Amino acid sequence: MFNRAIGFAPYGVYWRTLRRIASYHLFSPKQIKRSETQRRVIANQMVTCLAKQSSSNGGLCYARDLIKTASLNNMMCSVFGKEYELEHEHDEVNELRGLVEEGYDLLGTLNWTDHLPWLSEFDPQGIRSRCFSLVPKVNRFVNRIISDHRDQTRDSPSDFVDVLLSLDGPNKLSDPDMVAVLWEMIFRGTDTVAVLIEWILARMVLHQDIQTTVHNELDQVVGRSRAVEESDVASLTYLTAVIKEVLRLHPPGPLLSWARLAITDTIIDGRRVPAGTTAMVNMWAIAHDPHVWENPLEFEPERFVAKEGDVEFSVLGSDLRLAPFGSGRRVCPGKNLGLTTVTFWIATLLHEFEWLAPSSDDKTVDLSEKLRLSCEMANPLAVKLCCRRSISV
Numbered sequence: 001m002f003n004r005a006i007g008f009a010p011y012g013v014y015w016r017t018l019r020r021i022a023s024y025h026l027f028s029p030k031q032i033k034r035s036e037t038q039r040r041v042i043a044n045q046m047v048t049c050l051a052k053q054s055s056s057n058g059g060l061c062y063a064r065d066l067i068k069t070a071s072l073n074n075m076m077c078s079v080f081g082k083e084y085e086l087e088h089e090h091d092e093v094n095e096l097r098g099l100v101e102e103g104y105d106l107l108g109t110l111n112w113t114d115h116l117p118w119l120s121e122f123d124p125q126g127i128r129s130r131c132f133s134l135v136p137k138v139n140r141f142v143n144r145i146i147s148d149h150r151d152q153t154r155d156s157p158s159d160f161v162d163v164l165l166s167l168d169g170p171n172k173l174s175d176p177d178m179v180a181v182l183w184e185m186i187f188r189g190t191d192t193v194a195v196l197i198e199w200i201l202a203r204m205v206l207h208q209d210i211q212t213t214v215h216n217e218l219d220q221v222v223g224r225s226r227a228v229e230e231s232d233v234a235s236l237t238y239l240t241a242v243i244k245e246v247l248r249l250h251p252p253g254p255l256l257s258w259a260r261l262a263i264t265d266t267i268i269d270g271r272r273v274p275a276g277t278t279a280m281v282n283m284w285a286i287a288h289d290p291h292v293w294e295n296p297l298e299f300e301p302e303r304f305v306a307k308e309g310d311v312e313f314s315v316l317g318s319d320l321r322l323a324p325f326g327s328g329r330r331v332c333p334g335k336n337l338g339l340t341t342v343t344f345w346i347a348t349l350l351h352e353f354e355w356l357a358p359s360s361d362d363k364t365v366d367l368s369e370k371l372r373l374s375c376e377m378a379n380p381l382a383v384k385l386c387c388r389r390s391i392s393v
């Protein structure tokens with residue numbers, strides 16, 4: 001099933017067709033603009049939920065679950081056309097979250113049978129049996145959504161399922177291929193965004209002076225009398241630098257695509273790499289390399305604040321010193337959508353709240369990492385929130 005999704009499909013006509021369809025119907029500037037309202041609605045819901053959570057717990061809050069559900073709701077809206085209230089539990093959201101979590105867990109587990117193939121028939125870690133159990137559940141879930149869409153008649157496509165169903169001729173996809181592509185968008189678009197937001201908030205809690213500078217910028221550009229709009233984001237240059245610095249120190253996808261292969265026998269650093277070898281780029285190592293970055297372990301957003309006359313550093317794949325969305329043919333097609341979502345949501349969360357350590361005696365933040373498909377905080381961030389603007393809960 002998964003080899004029919006964009007990220008797993010080998011280079012060829014099928015992969016190119018999928019990239020073209022997704023680029024036009026999901027990731028184009030016009031489509032990103034079209035989904036602005038949905039991002040604003042979800043941002044407001046997040047603010048209300050956080051304000052409630054912190055007022056009932058003496059200010060203490062764990063934001064991870066909320067951010068993950070917000071990100072999933074956002075993808076469910078763009079891909080499946082489904083809208084859910086963040087404040088309430090929904091069986092369908094919980095079911096899909098469980099499937100995404102299980103998928104992440106399976107992809108992030110070191111599978112001994114990849115290295116010792118003779119072990120595979122014993123499936124010692126139970127990975128194969130968990131995969132066999134996950135695939136029919138994903139199939140059932142996504143096929144149900146596809147068949148609901150088939151039952152409705154619409155004049156023009158309003159979500160990505162409609163788009164895939166409307167394809168004709170050589171572009172037409174079979175149902176199993178549609179399931180693979182739809183599931184991939186939900187799967188990839190949810191955690192990357194949520195993981196990055198949690199890292200940014202963690203850094204803001206740890207570096208209060210930098211958070212103050214972001215707050216000052218927000219007060220200057222937006223002012224406290226209104227909420228942030230997406231159109232404000234272009235003027236938030238310091239916040240943009242903060243996000244780039246977090247992408248450098250905590251890239252959510254530290255190992256780039258596993259779809260790159262050596263196409264000829266080659267020698268790298270004196271080692272022979274035969275044609276056909278899977279080549280994985282370690283972006284985390286490049287982004288922490290003292291030969292590339294001054295004070296690589298320090299959190300210094302200023303390094304990304306462009307001086308007068310300088311060209312702004314792009315993190316979208318043209319500069320290989322920092323390419324957290326990859327680069328070249330396999331570059332992340334969702335990079336602009338992902339970055340737009342993260343920047344707007346983070347601007348809102350920081351405009352509405354002060355993010356503080358839960359205890360005034362211990363202001364450290366546990367920055368331990370856990371590598372699954374994304375590299376996330378090993379332990380959920382605990383914070384104390386103070387409202388910066390009056391919010392009615």
Ligand code: HEM
Pocket residue numbers: 006007008019184185186188189190192193196251252253254255256257258259324325326327328329330331332333334335337338339342
């Ligand atoms: C902060 C958000 C995100 C980050 C950091 C991120 C990161 C990445 C990275 C590092 C790759 C591999 C690129 C390479 O090897 O050159 C990738 C691929 C991919 N990403 Fe993202 N991503 C994000 C958001 C999204 C979103 C929102 C979607 C879709 C809704 C998405 C869909 C994909 C797909 C389909 C691929 C596979 C592309 C291919 O192999 O042709 N990503 N992403």
